[in-house]
Structure formats: C-alpha cells, structure tokens
Amino acid sequence: MKRRSFFKTSAGTVGVASILPMAGCTTARVNSKGERTTDKWTQVGTGKTGLPNRKKTLNYDVAVLGAGMAGISAAVAAARNGAKTVLVQDRPVLGGNASSEMRVTVNGVHGLRVKDKKQPKIERETGIIEEIMIENWYYNPQESYPVWDHVLYNFCVREPNLTVMLNCQATEAIMDGAKIKSAVCWGYTNETEYVINAKQFVDCSGDGLLAATAGAEYRTGREGKAEFNESYAPDQPDGWTQGDTIMMITKDMGRPVPFYPPEYALPFDYEKAFKDKHRKIKQVKEGFWWVELGDEFDTIAAREDNRHKLMAYFYGVWDHIKNSGDFPEADNLALDWVGSIPGRRESRRFMGDHVLCQNDMLDYRHFEDAVAYGGWSLDEHAPGGIENLDDPASFFHQGFEKLYEIPYRSLYSKNISNLQFSGRNASLTHIALSSTRIISTCAMMGQATGSAAAMCVDKGVNPRDIAQLHIKELQEQIIRDDTFIPNRPANDPKDLVRNDGMLFASPAKSGDVNLLTDGIGRDIYGEVHHWESNSLPAEIQVVWEKPVELSKVELKGDTELHKKIAMHKNPAKNEGQHTTVPPELIKTMTIDAQVNGKWVQVATVENNLVRRIKTEFPTVRATAIRLNIKEVHGKPTAKVFEVRAYKS
Template identity: 40%
Template sequence: MEQMGSPYLLAHGLGQPVKDATTTFDASESETVFVWARTYNWTSPWSKKPGPGKFQIIINGATLPNILGNTGTAWEWQLAGSATLLKGTNHIALHDLTGFDGRCDAIALTRDKTPPAKRPEPKPGRPAGDFDIVVCGGGIAGICAALAAARLGSKVALVNDRPVLGGCNSSEIRVHLGGRIETGPYVNLGNLIKEFGPLRGGNAQPGDFYEDQKKLDIVANEPNITSFPNFRVVQANMKDRTIESIVAQHIESGTRFVFNAKIFIDCTGDATLGALAKADFRMGREAKHEFNEPEAPDKADDQTMGASVQWYSVQSDKPEPFPEFDYFDLINEKTCEKVTMGEWTWETGMFQDQIDDFERIRDYGMLVVYSNWSILKNRLPDNQAYANRKLGWVAYIAGKRESRRLLGDHILTQNDLVNRVPYDDPTAATTWTIDLHYPDPKNTANFPGCEFKSIAVHQAIHPYPVPYRCIYSRNTANLMMAGRNISVTHIALGTIRVMRTTGMLGEVAGIAANLCIKHNANPRDIYNDHLDELKAIMEIGTGKQNLPNNQTYNMGTCLKP
C-alpha cells in the first residue's frame, strides 16, 4: 500500500494455475476498447528471462491475445489486447497460466492505444464512528490491547489490514507463539492469551494449527470492540503533536474511513501509524558507544533481522511433477538445500529496507523456495526422497522480525536486561533469550550478498519487566505502541519480539489507554500521575482468572527469577 497505493491480486498456486479471478462491470454502450493490466515481472531483479508470473485477460468469453506479467522490470501498464464491450453487463476474468505468483494491481479500458496516465484519486473517507481508543494492527499485541481496553469499559476500534487476526501467528504466516506467561511481577498479565492462543506449537504447520477462528471469535464476542478487517492505516491527521484522527483504506474496495479517538495504539509491527504521525523511530543497529551494549557493532548500520518465507511439502502416493523453475543460477545440484520443509531459518532481507523493499524481500524468499524445489524435483540425480512429494504450502506473506522501533521516554537496552536494572515502572516480563539472527555462514559461502538462511545467537536472561515508558511515544502525545515496534534497541528487540511477550505488552497498553480515557490524560501522564493505579490493575490483569496454563510450548530458555 505504501509503495503503490493499493494491493494486488496474486496467483499463488505453487506451480499449478489458480482458478480465474472474475467480476462484472457495466458499459453504457457497445464499443471496442483497449484493455490494460498493471502488473510486474517479479523475477526480473534476478533473471533476464521472461518471468513465470504469466496470465491473460478474458472478456465476455474471449481470451485477449497478449500474455501479461512476464516482461518488464517494474510495475507498469501492459496491453492485453482489444475487446468489444456489450451494452450493459460485461464479464471479465484474469486467467492464470502458471501458478507462479502472477500479479495484477488494476485493469483499465481506454479508447485509444494509450495506457492510463495515473490512478484515480481515492474518495474522501467517511466517519467510522466515535471511539475512545483505536488499535491499529491485529496481531497478538493488537488483540490483547483491544481486549484489555474494551473489558475495562473503553469503546475500541480494531483496525487490521488482513482478513484474519494473529499477525505472524495466523495461518497466513504460521509462526508459533513464544515466551512465557505467569512470570514477573504481574503474573496475571497474559491470562488473555490462554483464552485465544493456539493449543499446539510448531512453525510452518497446517493452517488449522493456528486457530484463526478462535482469535476472530474472541474479538467478535467483545461488545466494546468494533472490528475493521482488511483496513490499512494510510494517513494520520495531526494537531501540534497529537493525533486527531486517522484514515484507513480497505485493501480490496478502496473504501476509506476516518477514525476519531483520544488514544491510538500502534500494534502494526512496522510502526505504520507512528511513521505517518512523524513519531520518532529508529531502524537498524545502534553503535556500541551509544548504550555500551556488548553485542552492538562498533558503528551504527542499517542491518536488521530478516523475514522468513516458510514452506513445507507433503507426501503423495504417486510421482508428483513440478515445473522447471530456472530463474536463479546460484542454486544448483551442489548448493541446493536437501530438505522437505523450511521454517524460521529460511530468512532473507537483513541488508535491505524491511519497509520499502519488503515486496522484493518476500519475492526473493519465494524465488529461492521454488528454485530449490525445482532442483530437488527435476535435476537432482538421486531424488527418490522427493519424487512423490509436492509443495503443500508456501507463505505469500513473509514473517517479519524487525523494522521500525518507535522511541519512548525510555529505550530498553541489553544492559538493562543483563544487569537487571530496576525501574519504578515495571510491567510485563520478557523471558525469551536475547535472540539475534545473522546470515548463516554456510549459506553466505554459496550465496554471498544474497543469503536466504540464518543462524540465531542466544543470550539467556532472567525474567525482566519492561518499563512502561517503553510503550508510549516520546514526541506524539496520544500514541502508544505494543509489539516489536516498542522503544528498544536492536539488541534488546531480540527478547521482547516473541508473541506471548508482545501480547502481554499489548495488554498493558490497553490498560493504560483505558486509564487515559478515565482521567482525560495522555500516556505520559499515567507514568507521572497514575502509576499506582496502573500497577493495581496489572496485578489483576484483564483475562479470565484461574484458567490452566495452556501455553507451555515454545517457552524458550530463561534463567531463574
């Protein structure tokens, strides 16, 4: 949305053509027009060959002659051909030819052979309603923030740019929950996660492992939450350093809503709202001298942890063919990964911008999965282990670990965590190791500068309560944050980024936001004037009491309290 102004359709068929995407439109008269598709040859950064994402357009049953999506090096209008429209209703279809992620952003009709000059301006937003709090982002942190504030009495809008909730823990990305609940000074924080957290662990598992419907149901059943699925935040309207309203756009229809509220909580992961509000943030790694962190580099740089395109194959009772996918020369019989699935270690994009380059990062992740699988299926001399296997799932949304980190009144550091520095505003405890990812040296040897495998370096810590001052913006008065975009250094992000921890921090943000509504205050005022009240509510939490802890998988290594 940031790069193009709209999303696009993706023919994600794992090498098998997908069903036609169809719709209808009305024409005021019968006439002959030129038909254009805005598309992109997605393998062009790595190969000069005609790309694999081929498709055609069908109008009223007639297939237009030109193949689209396999040429060019950028998003562009490509001519599908000419068609005669009928007066009244016309039928149009995108016809996929390969199943290899052909993409179409828009279709345009012109009376001459000139592509459209620009896309239409979006219509002004209409009021979404009046809310106390708007939570942007529907991952685990956003769910917990919305539930906590709503259960305490606030009227909440939950704005999420996907059709499902859960973020990286949804069936779209398939990362299991990590970290511990029932620890630290406030053992009841995290009870919320017992109510909707999946009961089974595992990365890159079948979609039902992630229990999307349970997450949707708990939000739908909370009367103080109004959910806005498929809406992405695209604008923040400011007065001085306060957010007065935001605009969110539906990713399919383009409909825009305006949301007014007193408090906004950014749980987008990428700090999308914070960036639109020009809140202070950082990306990349701090220099060692800034905070004297032992693991920090000598010089600051833009390196981040990467994003994972996970995948798995399934066994069949017969040979399963796979098309030749030959768009990346560095993967061959010697360098390929002889595996039947790939989870978090299939990680890319550490040296690219995790915001502006994220489509390319995801595309590269898919490129190496398809290229590797093609070698195993078609070129490996002894491929009996793969002959009867087929791709069962490849993520079309990469699981991201790091991008923008919004800055609060305190920036959590490695020294805070390791030295157990006490502060007067402790909240939920982080328990995961300081878990930082780097390119896998073996992968670097074969793919220098374009690695797609990672290693993790761990430093165990004692449970450490994150200061409240890390979850509100230092320069945007009514902005809070929860998730991987809170106020931490790159090193400290290594522990707080796992989802049970981000969920508990979301719960704290929701509690504090409700106190802001109660006292007509901003988040900083809660620290200055109402900290004891915040602590009293954290003692109780907002989840159901006395539920058994069903979140005991993937808790990670933690030193004793």
C-alpha cells in the same frame, strides 16, 4: 511528518490535499464538498444514479492499528476495561505473523535456560494470549490454520465494546500539535476512506505507518556498541534490519512425487550454505526460517522485491532437497502450502521515555514500571540473510536463566502525547529486539498498552501521566487480568479477600490455602504459590468477621504453565505439550454467599475455558463466600493460585 490539519478550510478552498484538482486537467474530479464527480453509480433496475458515499467519520475512545497478537491483545484489553475501541487490520484475517497467511508459531519464553535441571524451564504467558490459545484447541482440534483465523475473529468480534475493521490500513495521522486527532484509513475492498477520531492510539502494526506520519521519533538499523554499551552490537552503527521470511509445509503423498521448480527459482549454493554448519536442513516437513532477506537501508521499500526473491530462493532450496538425491526422506513429499506474504521481524522502532537495551535484559534490571516480561534468547539474524552465506543464519548470542522485565516507558511515544506501541515497534535497541520480537512477548506488551489506553480515557490523561502518576494502578489491573509481572506481587487495595478475609479449604494435596492471597498467581522458579485439593469436589471458603458488600468473585486456576500450548505448522512438534484444553483447568463450579446466616448460590460456572474465572452477580451483604469446585477438564484434583472478591 505532520500533514493535513483536519480539513481546515477557508472560504472557497478545498482543505484536503488528496482531492484537489490535478494540474492540467480541464474538469475537476471533485466538487467543492470533496465529492467525486466522475463516478456516478448507476443502478440499472431502477435507473437511479448517484455519487457513491465512500467517506465516513467514526468516533472511538481507543484506536488500535494492526491486528497481530499484540494488536488483538491491546484491543481486547481496552474494550474489556470499558473503552469504546476499534481494531484496524490491513489484511483479510487477524493474527499478523501468526495468521494462516504467514504461520509463525506463537512462541514465548519457553526457551529459558535454567541451570537447575530440577526446575521447569517454561514460565508460559497468561492473560489474553493464553485465553486465545486454549480456545483454539477447543474449537480447532484439527489444527487448521484457516480455522485458527476464525477463532481469532470470533474472539474479537464478540467483545461488546470492540469494532473490527479488516482490509483497512491506517495511512495518515491528522495532528493537533503533538497529539493525534484522527487516523485516515483506506478500505481496500469497499473503496472507502475513513477518518477515525479517537482519544488514544495504539500502533501495533509492526511497521508503524500511522505513528511515522504522526511524527513519532523512531530509528531503524543497528546501534553501534558504544551507544548503549551492548557487547553484541556491531562496532559501528549501520542500517541492517533482521529479514523477512516465507514459510512452507509439506504433505506426504505416500509415493514418490517429482518436483519441477518455477522458472524464477534461484539456484541454492548448498556447498557454501552448509559450510561450517551455518545453515541446516534438520527436517523437510516445514521451514525454513533462514530463507530470509532484510535490507541495509529501507526494508519497507524493499518488501516487494524481497518477497519475489524470497520465493525464488525458497524454490531453489526445495529444488535441492527434492532433486539432489541427498534427502531421500523427501521423496514422497509435496509442497502443501507456501507462504506468499513474508513474515517480518524488524523495521521501525519508535522511541519512548526508555529504550530497552541488551544490558537491561541480561542484568535482569528491575523496573518500577514493569508491565510485561520476556525470556527468549538474544537471537539476532545475520545481516543479508540468505544472501550472506559467510555468517551463521542466526547468532544466538545469549540465553536467559530467568525472566527479564519490560518497562511501560518503552511502550509509549516520547514526543506524541497520546500514542502507544506494542510489539516489534516498541522502544528497543536492535539487539534487545532480537528477543522481544517473539509473538507472546509482543502480546503481553499489547495487553499492557490496551489496559493503559482505557485508563487514559477514564482518567482524561495520556500515557506519560500513567507512567508517572498511575503506574501502580495499571500494574494492579493487568495482574488482576491474569498477566504476570516478575518481582511485582499483586496488592490490590480493593480486593476484599486480602482485606481481612480468612481462608479455609478442603484437605490439600499440596500448597496452602493462605498462599491464595500472597499476590503471586503462579508457581515460579520452583516456589509454590498454590493450594491443590486432595480430591474433587473441593471447597474454598473466605470468611469475614463483619459483613461485606460484594458482587464479584474471581479466581485463578491452573493451566500447567510448564507445558507448551502453541499450535504448530508441523503437528509432530506437539509432543509433550497441551493439544487440548489443559486437563488441569477448572471446568464446573458454583459460588455461594452466606447472607444472614444462610448459604445462597450467587454464581454458576460451566464448561469454563479460562484460567482467570470471573463471576458477577447482584450485590449481597455477606459474612462468607464458598467456592464449590465440582469438575476439572481432566484431573481428579483442582489447583488454585488466587481468590479475589470485589464490590462493583
């Protein structure tokens, strides 16, 4: 629905519907300027009174609505690529489902079901999402979820082009035809209405309220088999969405502790639930994702009712675990944290120029406009959730043997010209969403849309123009920024190393230095795309026959993408994964440039925490550069996947 036309007024008319005097009132609560007249602020120390200034207009290049991992990635990408950006979040913390409020693990594609057992299964996501998780292990080795919230906050607020607005929800779009002109936002804690003007909008809020009020086309529920020829879809379309879940964590008290359920707890029908192994209690430390409720029509309207019922169902399950006698391993356990806000899996899905479907993924369709990838199984949760004990809690329809591609045309609106979306509200079928909803996959979509939004601002175009005219440039940018696109090697014409640079290096333990310009920034499916030194310190040189002007040198190091890196609610799950800064990561190095036949140090890198290392220095005219890798965070060798050089 397209509402207010940006305060258009005629003489003597108030143009904002929400501040018109109410019918039947004898005294108007606002004056002709739209100011409240019944709320005069009195400061007793001075005796001064005045009307609170609770309306503000803000101007940005890019507005990102929703600060889950998709929104964070979009906002940071837009800011880093030069756009003045605002990130609006309706909660007091960042992270969305991954925050301390809901504590969903930042999973990704590590569920690949590779047939060749000699090949590693994991092809972990890189880019902004990896940067965040590495920083978390650096700042938060104690695995505290409240501290994780603040790691995310620091990650965002330090970006010079990014403003973060917490406790603020975008409630309405102000339209100019098929274009969003502004977002009206309400600040809960400061009673302030904001009008945010922006050139580009990215709705990463999951539910997509701003996009919906803009009139962006969307759908909810399940498509029938026939529409997209999806074998796992129901025979006929219906309204069911995957449900919301609350999570918990327990604490071992070292002695038996009783549990007394709250009065509103609902009894758990464990006999039916455990029949045919449709529900399982594999452990009693954390859980349970299958305490889940959706809705067959409007899962957003049902949220508060479902929140109460989810808590009631959860306490019924825990009562059974603690008091049935069937789980003696729970005798010493007490609830340490129980979520009060359900984590959501599905609601609105906005339509783009392409709707990603089951067969696109299972057939590993190649998209010329691919900007992200996925690999989590098609994991559709049962309609009705815990209220439907006749079906399994989840249908793991089919896993993936390799990565599937996500096209950019699924990440912008087909009918609102300057609107993109990332995460579970992207242009997907219900079945496709059962895989793409995984948090790290959503984050990669976010980095793509944030980069595209900045490009739109820079070029004065809209997302469809990027898809049709500038997609290769967008792909090159996000690959340069250390995301990965299957079947799309980098080929940046501005990269001076690829343009006539000759590479030399210290003796190699594995790989070849010439692989550093093959355009693939990782080893994948058993293929080698790296150079690894035989020892440390180690050196890489790039030599040009004629002098080149350069001011930036970049490289991609190793973080062992075949190991998991996410923080878990249950630390016992950390076995076999990184719980520190990856020991393979380059820590300390210097860069020299050969100017007029002499080596001059131009950059120093110390205590590095990122896979993609960027250096910038005053422009030099050089015939060679030398990368001196001195120290890695925990290994005696250094592995590199890519070296680039640029002139600003």
